[in-house]
Amino acid sequence: MTRALWTHLAKDLRIEWRSLDALVSMLFFSGLVVVLFSIAFDPRGAFSQQIAGGVLCVATMFASVSALNQAWAREIRHQVMDAQRMVPAPGAELYLAKVLANFLFVTIVQIILAPFFFIFYNLHIAGQAWLLALVLPLGTWALVANGIFFAALSIRSRNRELLLSLILFPIFIPALLAMVQATTAILTGESDPTLWIKLLLGYDIIFTTVSLLLFDVVFHAE
């Protein structure tokens, strides 16, 4: 980890620690999604096992978008981004730090949400539970790595919040599919999630690499 990356990350964590903006909004939002889905569907029996993976992923996705929309808000507010564009440190490190910070925030929300999720949907894990510790971070990384990049891309647009969802969701579909299928396979124990996990890993590597390579162009655009 280079010094600039650590500097950006420490700054983002410190600001979030003081404001709790992202964490609180994500917690409320994802909590609502979990509760609403549990009311909309009968959370008893085998059916809940089938839909729980999808609900968890959708809750994570919507909650993350609420934070991703604000990911660059502080940089825009007082033109801090212009000052960051003037420093010699590479922009890719700023991008990576933002991804790491938001990944951490979403992971914290998932950890807090997990017990409620199991209670509301009356879940028991039929497959290998430890694989969830692989699937959820990989899926979250896919969402956050793309989200931070596209949030930076749409930052100068007046409809940036709408634009982010419009760009991000279609691109996230392969990762969402893999995340839902892998989670469902683990919860039900009916199929092998390995292929979906490999797909998620490949997706993460490709999209993180491309975003890192292109971020400087987006960052320094007028």
Place this chain on the structure above:
Amino acid sequence: MIAPAREAASSVCARLDNVSKLFGSFAALRQVSVEFEPGCCYVLLGENGAGKSTLLRILAGLLRPSFGKVTVFGEDEPHEARERIGYMSHAPMLYDELTAEENLCYFASLYPGRACLAPAEALRQVGLDPELDRTLGQYSQGMRQRTSLARVLLSAPELLLLDEPFSNMDVESARQMVELLAHFRHGSRTIVLTTHQRELAAPIADYVLTLHAGRVASLEPGRPTQ
């Protein structure tokens, strides 16, 4: 209009050659040609919308000219010389949620290999107490402006671009800032600043450059007293 270069071309700190900047169909700058010599202070005057801020942003490398050429420290892309440039905008360009010293420590860490001022020293130079345990969001506008100047001074830039540095400042603070800038200019550094308060900047103005509707209306020598 090309400003007469008093020294050899190699000693020019920055040069705009026939630079125009279009935002859609609006021309913010029209065929501006001007040279900035090292160790001089240029005061940019002009009504709102005259193109002063656009000119500064082009020199800082934050905007690219639509036409013409910009050279800063011999680089055709000002961005390549960015660590030698300090840019201060109307906005503080700092985080509200951090203290002044935390903000400055953050930016100082982003200049690897450059001898930066200690954040506490930079704050003292602009007349702020580095021990002040308040986030920037709790500062007055004038204090934010001074913190913003401290951020710019941090990396000891050779070209200082200041957009309305005296706005939101009381007269005494503005005078202190002028003294600080005079000291900075004596170190062979170049200052380009925009202002609507000509009399405040007069003591350090080597040149007064007036823009009108995106064009250079005049470039006159100033009468610096500091």
